[in-house]
Amino acid sequence: MPYQTEPDFRHDQASRVGLLLVNLGTPEAPTAAAVRPYLKQFLSDPRVVEIPRLVWWFILNGIILNTRPKKSAAKYASIWSRDGSPLAVHTRAQAKLLQGFLGNMGQNVVVDWAMRYGQPSVADKMMALKAAGCDRVLVLPLYPQYAASSTGSVMDAVADAIKTLRNPPELRIVKHFHDAPDYIGTLARRVEAHWIKQGRGDHLLMSFHGIPRFSLDKGDPYHCECHKTARLLAERLGLAAGKYTVSFQSRFGKTEWLKPYTSVVLTELGRKKTGKLDVICPGFVSDCLETLEEIAIEGKAEFMTAGGGEYRYIPALNAEPDWIAALGKIAAPHLGGWSLEPEEAGERKARAARATVK
Ligand SMILES: C=CC1=C(C)c2cc3[nH]c(cc4nc(cc5[nH]c(cc1n2)c(C)c5CCC(=O)O)C(CCC(=O)O)=C4C)c(C)c3C=C
Ligand SMILES: [Fe+2]
């Protein structure tokens, strides 16, 4: 494998810390032509679809990539914003605001963002951070609950990105923050603010992205982490067991996924004539196709058609100031011993400048 030639090592180079936020990725436009390459990269990841490669190659290229892009593009078109895909818009804003927040806290950290699939890629952003002088990088996947298909795959991308580097940065990767008090607290504030504005609902549905059932059987902690998040959130809100339900959405393919399925629960709650139903998706820190289309639009139709009363989707944490502060606090212990106060960084640079060059 060819290893890259590095620029000459310089003793006077200031040591900087990078913080890379990573989310899933999204197409460049709400069109079949743009959705196709995005889905091809996403669904070719063996972390995402764990069936024999040759069999999957024929299914993906022969069937899925000929049918799904058009259908998905129509869904993306229904939620696309003037500034682009909501997932990219929120992730970009989170990075920008987090940079400002950490700067105000006196933390000398370069914050950037990347997508696991599509653009901007993890590899490009790792190189950009290195070019900016970051010799230590904290990667923060924006998935509160660890799943091999989400966070595990980001870990693969980071490992791939440094594979050919002769002088890679020191690396840390946040595995999960499903039970972080700042994350749970921000979710709880969202629900409470919604209750203050709209009145308390009769029931709270917490819908998480699903994964195949066999992943749980093979040791993926995702299911347990989702339930822990839900339990902690319910405790913070003082919700009794019968007042909330945990469900799993976005089933893909024919295999069994984590149950209960959100669509089934919505139909049941509708049939039971539930009055005001509040719906939150705690596993998505940014609104995206899966929350804005599948939950806020399709989910509402399912509930109402089955006889439900009022359906109220609670937006994701997005780039609200309290979530940015919480993200900073979630990152802080992982930056421990790394990030430098600006003055300290200046002193270090001056010391390095005095040191002997090679
Ligand atoms: C919680 C994080 C996520 C996990 C775990 C996850 C697993 C997973 N997803 C698919 C298939 C699809 N997911 C799609 C969209 C999508 N998925 C997540 C997050 C997780 N996925 C997000 C944030 C999004 C939205 C992206 C956006 O642009 O807004 C899609 C694409 C849309 C579509 O065509 O339906 C697919 C496909 C699998 C198979 C899987 C685990 C095995
Ligand atoms: Fe997904």
Ligand SMILES: [Fe+2]
């Ligand atoms: Fe479990």
